Amino acid sequence: MKLIYVAIDGMGDLPIKSLGNKTPLEAAETPNMDALAKTGKTGLMYSVKKGVAPESDVAVISLLGYDPFKYSTGRGVIEAAGAGLKMKDGDLALRCNFATLGQGKNIIDRRVARSLSTQEATELSKAVNKEVKLESYPATFEFRNTLGHRAVLLIKSKAKPLSSSITNSDPAYIIVNGIGMAKAEVEMVLQTCEPTDNTQAAKVSAALVNEFIDKSHKLWENHPINVKRAAEGKLKANVVLTRDAGHLLPKFFNINEHYHVNFACLADMHAERGIAQLAGMESSLLPPPSGNLQKDCEVRVKALLEALPKHDCFYIHLKGPDEPGHDGNCTLKTQIIAAIDKYFFGPLLKQISLEDNLICITADHATPCSLKVHSDTPVPVLISGDHMGNGKAAKFSERECAKGSLGTIERGCELMPKLMELIKNR
Numbered sequence: 001m002k003l004i005y006v007a008i009d010g011m012g013d014l015p016i017k018s019l020g021n022k023t024p025l026e027a028a029e030t031p032n033m034d035a036l037a038k039t040g041k042t043g044l045m046y047s048v049k050k051g052v053a054p055e056s057d058v059a060v061i062s063l064l065g066y067d068p069f070k071y072s073t074g075r076g077v078i079e080a081a082g083a084g085l086k087m088k089d090g091d092l093a094l095r096c097n098f099a100t101l102g103q104g105k106n107i108i109d110r111r112v113a114r115s116l117s118t119q120e121a122t123e124l125s126k127a128v129n130k131e132v133k134l135e136s137y138p139a140t141f142e143f144r145n146t147l148g149h150r151a152v153l154l155i156k157s158k159a160k161p162l163s164s165s166i167t168n169s170d171p172a173y174i175i176v177n178g179i180g181m182a183k184a185e186v187e188m189v190l191q192t193c194e195p196t197d198n199t200q201a202a203k204v205s206a207a208l209v210n211e212f213i214d215k216s217h218k219l220w221e222n223h224p225i226n227v228k229r230a231a232e233g234k235l236k237a238n239v240v241l242t243r244d245a246g247h248l249l250p251k252f253f254n255i256n257e258h259y260h261v262n263f264a265c266l267a268d269m270h271a272e273r274g275i276a277q278l279a280g281m282e283s284s285l286l287p288p289p290s291g292n293l294q295k296d297c298e299v300r301v302k303a304l305l306e307a308l309p310k311h312d313c314f315y316i317h318l319k320g321p322d323e324p325g326h327d328g329n330c331t332l333k334t335q336i337i338a339a340i341d342k343y344f345f346g347p348l349l350k351q352i353s354l355e356d357n358l359i360c361i362t363a364d365h366a367t368p369c370s371l372k373v374h375s376d377t378p379v380p381v382l383i384s385g386d387h388m389g390n391g392k393a394a395k396f397s398e399r400e401c402a403k404g405s406l407g408t409i410e411r412g413c414e415l416m417p418k419l420m421e422l423i424k425n426r
Contacts, residue, residue: 001356001357001358001385001422002313002357002358003261003313003357003419003420003423004304004348004352004357004358004359004360005316005359005360006317006359006360006362007060007363008318008321008361008362008363009317009319009320009321009322009363009364010320010321010323010326010364010365010367010374011025011320011322011337011363011366011379012365012377012379012398013330013367013368014368014369014371014375018330019330022397023397023399024321024333024334024369025337025396025397026399027334028335029338029341029342030338030341031341032341032342032349033341034394034396035349036345036361036382036384036396037382037384037393037395037396038393038394039384040382040383041382041383042381042383042392042393042403042405042406043380043401043405043406043407043408044378044402044404044406044408045380045408045409045412046376046409046410046412047063047362047378049412050378053184054068054182054364054365054374055075055173055181055244056269057072057244057271058075058180059364059412060272060275060317060364062411063315063364063413063415063416064255064276064315065255065413065416065420066252066253066279066413067413068413069178071250071251072178072179073164073178073246073250074180074244074247075095075180075246075271076092076093076094076095076152076164076245076246077246077250077274078250078274078275079093079146080152080154081273081277082267082271082272082273082274082285083270085142085152087154089161090162090247091156091157091162092155092163092164092209092245092246092247093152093153093154093155093246093247094152094155094245094246095152095242095243095244096151096152096153096241096243097111097151097170097240097241098111098145098149098151098239099111099112099237099238099239099240099241100235100236100239101190105189106189107171107190107241108188109235110188110241111148112235112236114148114149114323115234118147118148120225120229120237121148121151123225124145124237127219127223128143128216129142132219134211135211136208137204137207139155139158140155140156140158141208142154143212143240153212155208155209155212160201162204162247163199163201163202163204164245164248165196165202165205166193166194166195166202166205166206166245167193167194167196168193168241168243168245169209169240169242170191170242170243171183171186171187171190171241172373173243175244180243181374182373182374183373184371190213192210193210205245209242209245212240213240217239220237221236221238225237226238249278250278252278256280259420263279263282263312263315264281264282264307264310264314264315265281265315265316266284266307266314266315266317267284267286267316267317268317268318268319269317272315273285276315284303286299286300289319293320293343297339297342297344298343300316301343301347301348305348305351313423317364320339320340321333321336321340321367322367324336324369325366325367325372328369333369354385354386355386356386358385358423359382360384360415360419361381361382362380362381362382363379363380366378366379378408380396380400383422392404392405
């Protein structure tokens with residue numbers, strides 16, 4: 001029995017008036033996931049725990065069976081691993097966004113209106129790596145863009161180790177008990193990075209981050225890429241927002257050795273690939289979304305089917321619905337969920353047998369369109385396979401899954417051990 005474990009990024013939501021008080025998942029045409037829900041077990045799950053609106057990295061760490069309060073060392077570390085940067089303990093890694101800074105410290109857009117191409121970001125990254133030098137402390141850095149507006153910053157001290165005990169410059173996220181969390185209310189102002197303890201390492205680290213933000217902003221403000229963008233009426237990518245610093249590599253147990261399986265990960269984003277690599281999985285980064293949902297899903301199904309004979313267990317992370325959730329676009333979110341059902345699960349279920357494969361579908365977190373940020377709303381879960389019994393859900397949705405036999409899973413890290421037990425006992 002093999003495991004196909006699919007996390008659909010940001011799929012969870014809350015009822016929306018314009019959708020007839022349905023969530024996007026409820027409103028979407030999802031006959032394939034509905035069929036799995038009807039023949040399987042369903043429930044709801046807090047992807048980390050109640051009261052935590054997790055960032056994606058924290059949620060994925062939890063979904064893979066690691067307690068993030070024990071294992072997470074900051075998203076920056078995860079992003080650095082996923083981007084292929086070589087980090088050691090005492091280096092400082094930060095997740096970054098290219099953003100648009102207006103007058104003073106006012107942020108016009110945290111993601112450059114999602115309009116920055118990876119090619120443009122690469123040019124801006126080359127410039128900053130070539131022309132900016134850190135002088136507040138003996139240190140070097142590498143800044144690497146990943147996809148669109150996303151990037152990672154890795155700072156290496158030439159003397160003493162650096163510290164992640166610093167605040168975010170990105171106003172949309174806060175660190176609570178070492179865990180990155182989305183803020184419900186955001187004042188769109190660039191924050192000064194501050195040390196959160198009195199150590200010299202934290203003070204030095206905060207100063208280095210602030211120096212990098214200031215110098216890169218001055219360089220990018222009139223960079224040819226941004227001059228051209230402004231002439232075309234586009235927002236400038238003229239500042240970097242930093243968050244979720246980390247200075248220690250996470251001490252994950254090896255997932256293959258722990259469960260005596262052979263795990264592979266197919267990831268849409270560098271963060272998921274980084275987590276999978278650090279957990280001991282064979283990890284592949286799928287081609288970036290092309291804008292053609294049918295084509296993108298077909299690529300992902302083909303990649304999974306090609307890998308299926310080589311491994312026992314698969315974690316597949318599909319980005320899809322998260323972005324329209326952040327944009328408050330419930331219509332597009334509904335359409336993307338329906339497209340994933342039609343073009344990913346439709347072809348996949350024709351190619352595999354539920355007698356030989358256990359399928360689990362869930363979300364890493366909810367991104368409610370009404371909030372435009374991640375929330376702690378519990379997400380739907382379905383587990384379907386041979387002889388699972390008839391589920392109580394008439395459809396795969398938050399409301400129907402609440403009636404299921406799995407009940408409410410209080411901690412996301414409890415799901416993986418359940419899945420491992422199910423495949424071992426079949």
